Amino acid sequence: VPIAVAASVARIRADVAAEREQGRRVALVPTMGALHEGHLALVSRALEIADAAVVSIFVNPLQFGAGEDLEAYPRTPDEDLAMLEAMGVRSVFMPPVSELYPHGDIETRISAGEAGAVFEGAARPGHFDGMLTVVAKLFNTVQPQVALFGQKDAQQLFLVRRMVRDLDIPVAIESVPIVRQDDGLALSSRNRYLSPGERRSALALPHALDAVAASASEGAEAALAAGREIVAGEPLVDLDYLAIVDPATFRAVGTGFRGQALAVVAAKVGGTRLIDNQAVVL
Ligand code: PAF
Numbered sequence: 001v002p003i004a005v006a007a008s009v010a011r012i013r014a015d016v017a018a019e020r021e022q023g024r025r026v027a028l029v030p031t032m033g034a035l036h037e038g039h040l041a042l043v044s045r046a047l048e049i050a051d052a053a054v055v056s057i058f059v060n061p062l063q064f065g066a067g068e069d070l071e072a073y074p075r076t077p078d079e080d081l082a083m084l085e086a087m088g089v090r091s092v093f094m095p096p097v098s099e100l101y102p103h104g105d106i107e108t109r110i111s112a113g114e115a116g117a118v119f120e121g122a123a124r125p126g127h128f129d130g131m132l133t134v135v136a137k138l139f140n141t142v143q144p145q146v147a148l149f150g151q152k153d154a155q156q157l158f159l160v161r162r163m164v165r166d167l168d169i170p171v172a173i174e175s176v177p178i179v180r181q182d183d184g185l186a187l188s189s190r191n192r193y194l195s196p197g198e199r200r201s202a203l204a205l206p207h208a209l210d211a212v213a214a215s216a217s218e219g220a221e222a223a224l225a226a227g228r229e230i231v232a233g234e235p236l237v238d239l240d241y242l243a244i245v246d247p248a249t250f251r252a253v254g255t256g257f258r259g260q261a262l263a264v265v266a267a268k269v270g271g272t273r274l275i276d277n278q279a280v281v282l
Contacts, residue, residue: 024051027145060130119250146171198272201236
């Protein structure tokens with residue numbers, strides 16, 4: 001079956017309704033395109049747990065701030081569609097901006113609240129409101145039974161789960177582990193911005209997380225100090241934050257915290273902002 005590319009809300013709704021009438025369970029994989037192995041891991045999990053996978057490709061202007069890389073964000077639709085077709089995806093939702101935002105901007109927004117204003121949200125004001133708003137629109141458009149998100153965007157995943165719970169959206173959220181290159185760098189569409197030197201320096205992010213995990217039994221302060229030392233040795237890496245958060249709240253853990261936590265890191269490498277995270281046990 002050739003891949004069907006829907007550009008309109010009406011078209012994707014009709015395509016998904018046809019799948020549902022056959023009694024098929026539909027999974028949505030929301031993406032901004034420029035697909036890499038990390039996205040493909042989401043797609044292959046979607047094909048495992050559902051009967052039909054819809055992949056959306058939409059670079060959402062609402063989640064980019066002024067001065068961010070909206071215009072420069074990589075767009076590779078032909079390669080994306082070829083990869084998805086090769087994986088057996090039959091349905092792609094690739095609307096133009098005018099389809100999801102026909103009146104230009106929209107005034108109604110989902111608020112990500114306090115947990116959306118820290119870490120990535122502090123560095124990128126409005127980013128998570130814009131992200132949640134488009135994810136809600138995609139859920140309403142496609143109406144999937146399950147939607148898949150990568151663990152690389154840990155704060156995004158946390159906020160999407162909380163939105164679904166808070167707003168009673170009838171969709172199950174499934175997460176998929178980070179896909180890394182052999183040397184440990186987490187895959188990201190933005191890695192293609194890195195020069196060879198920056199690419200080497202970017203390894204400070206996974207290395208810092210490894211150092212945090214290795215010292216976690218000594219407590220959060222000592223673990224974070226070990227991680228910061230790694231980053232400090234890399235002049236091309238400008239650290240934004242390295243923190244350990246409670247996965248239940250996405251707040252930095254207090255001194256007495258024990259148990260499963262998440263080390264999160266963000267840094268600019270050259271002009272490129274990268275994020276990564278790793279589970280740690282305190
Ligand atoms: O993670 C992404 O690629 C985007 O934030 C998402 C979930 C597709 C919403 O635009």
